[in-house]
Amino acid sequence: AQTVTQSQPEMSVQEAETVTLSCTYDTSESNYYLFWYKQPPSRQMILVIRQEAYKQQNATENRFSVNFQKAAKSFSLKISDSQLGDTAMYFCAFIKIAGGTSYGKLTFGQGTILTVHP
Amino acid sequence: DTGVSQDPRHKITKRGQNVTFRCDPISEHNRLYWYRQTLGQGPEFLTYFQNEAQLEKSRLLSDRFSAERPKGSFSTLEIQRTEQGDSAMYLCASSLRGKPGQRSRDTEAFFGQGTRLTVV
Numbered sequence: 659a660q661t662v663t664q665s666q667p668e669m670s671v672q673e674a675e676t677v678t679l680s681c682t683y684d685t686s687e688s689n690y691y692l693f694w695y696k697q698p699p700s701r702q703m704i705l706v707i708r709q710e711a712y713k714q715q716n717a718t719e720n721r722f723s724v725n726f727q728k729a730a731k732s733f734s735l736k737i738s739d740s741q742l743g744d745t746a747m748y749f750c751a752f753i754k755i756a757g758g759t760s761y762g763k764l765t766f767g768q769g770t771i772l773t774v775h776p
Numbered sequence: 777d778t779g780v781s782q783d784p785r786h787k788i789t790k791r792g793q794n795v796t797f798r799c800d801p802i803s804e805h806n807r808l809y810w811y812r813q814t815l816g817q818g819p820e821f822l823t824y825f826q827n828e829a830q831l832e833k834s835r836l837l838s839d840r841f842s843a844e845r846p847k848g849s850f851s852t853l854e855i856q857r858t859e860q861g862d863s864a865m866y867l868c869a870s871s872l873r874g875k876p877g878q879r880s881r882d883t884e885a886f887f888g889q890g891t892r893l894t895v896v
Contacts, residue, residue: 664818703819705886708884762809762831764821765821768818769817
């Protein structure tokens with residue numbers, strides 16, 4: 659079974675600053691994907707960024723980037739130039755891959771509440 | 777709106793009553809998932825369907841819970857004899873299982889806004 663751990667229940671950052679959210683995971687699988695999802699208050703969860711475990715290059719999406727350390731089983735999210743709209747709960751998630759397709763279910767961490775202050 | 781929709785958004789029920797939630801996935805998506813999220817926690821997997829087949833059920837899904845996806849389109853999640861511990865947000869998500877060779881096509885899940893259940 660996989661586990662995902664987010665050790666920071668809450669984080670805060672000033673607008674325009676950079677913040678890093680931490681995530682560690684435990685798995686015996688060799689093929690998997692990792693995700694960061696964002697859940698704004700009272701709104702639906704949306705995908706922020708995805709990392710395929712077989713890729714050594716860290717994924718980036720505009721102001722969002724990850725630091726994927728496969729050996730250490732670490733997957734942190736860096737948000738640059740933070741904006742007020744980044745205020746949300748952020749979840750790290752894991753999905754197992756086999757035969758080129760996913761096993762379906764996501765395993766989520768406990769979440770980190772990020773507050774961006776003006 | 778072509779996103780995942782869930783109905784109702786909120787449900788308050790008395791302990792012991794049965795409740796049913798509906799999820800309409802994105803139309804071309806063949807996979808549909810149910811998760812449960814309690815306050816301040818991450819979503820926990822309950823079950824998922826590929827088309828109309830229920831492929832996996834979590835041990836969290838007791839015999840009071842049942843999910844269906846007739847004809848592989850919308851899905852319903854029913855909770856019988858509700859208990860206060862069932863109070864949570866119930867999230868539905870859908871995704872498209874890609875064809876062989878399309879490695880990343882089938883993993884992104886799109887979520888609905890959830891149904892918040894309160895059992896009193």
